[in-house]
Amino acid sequence: MSSSTIMILVDLLAVSILVFGIYYPRHHRSDLVVAFLGVNVGVLAVSQVLGSSTVGAGLGLGLFGVLSIIRLRSSEISQREVAYYFAALALGLISGMSTEVTTLNISLMAVLLAVLAVADSRLVSNGVRTMEIRLDAAVTDPAQLPQEINARTGAEVVDATIESIDFVNDTTLATATVRTNGRNRLFPSRSALSAPSSEMTTASATTATSVPSTVRSAQR
Missing domain, CATH: 3.30.70 (Alpha-Beta Plaits)
Structure with a gap:
């Protein structure tokens, strides 16, 4: 199994934990579940293409910058949900741009999940x-x-x-x-x-x- 395939599987596991293990049990917004999964898989796919082609890194970062400022006007999302949005984007980016499976990449993804799990809990918000x-x-x-x-x-x-x-x-x-x-x-x-x-x-x-x-x- 290639490194890219392993990182894709790791990303799918990580975003599943983020969405179905942390976000949905606490906020129950199924529409944003679709958005987070779509953003993650979309960024993962684009990252894989950019990593395997001659497209410059500057153009790739520009595309992600455009993604980061997109805001759907149909409904409002809170700052907490914006954090989940960028977490899903970051997980896809880390997995897609990784040419090999490294301890650093896996650790960064795990830290991202742990930080959101703690930050969006009663330990911090206290009601x-x-x-x-x-x-x-x-x-x-x-x-x-x-x-x-x-x-x-x-x-x-x-x-x-x-x-x-x-x-x-x-x-x-x-x-x-x-x-x-x-x-x-x-x-x-x-x-x-x-x-x-x-x-x-x-x-x-x-x-x-x-x-x-x-x-x-x-x-x-």
Whole structure:
């Protein structure tokens, strides 16, 4: 078996661990699974062609530079998912440009997987999320914003910034970093929403009545 074939198999194993072992069990976005696999295999194929032809390295790096700035306008991806995107690209590049199987190449791929596995875990994030929140009230006082977000989400607000205020529709667009744990829920449970009003606690009632506020997760 040639070195190129071995590196192709190593790349397929590495990207499978990245996508199906690390990313998908944590984020469950099947559309990005297809994107990560497509980017990895595509870069691997192009790298193999460039490595076996007379095409200059400068042209090859230029092609990868074009790949790196492509952004699909159909949907937004978070900075965390951008990291997975470049990891998939890097794995394909390392495997495709390797003329032989070396300990360095295998180690670099393993380190890349290990870093992402640790960085995208609760060991680092500790339940902290950054979200874009649209409140159903025009909040003009930045000091009051964390209280308004806490009243609607039940989460501890680490930081909050007012992005825009709409006095016509009485709404506020804000970016908030919140910390959630077992006691703090971003949304009320289904049982709380279906329970009679007389049995709901004050905190649950406050959260349930504010469900119309739009909260769009934009993890960063």
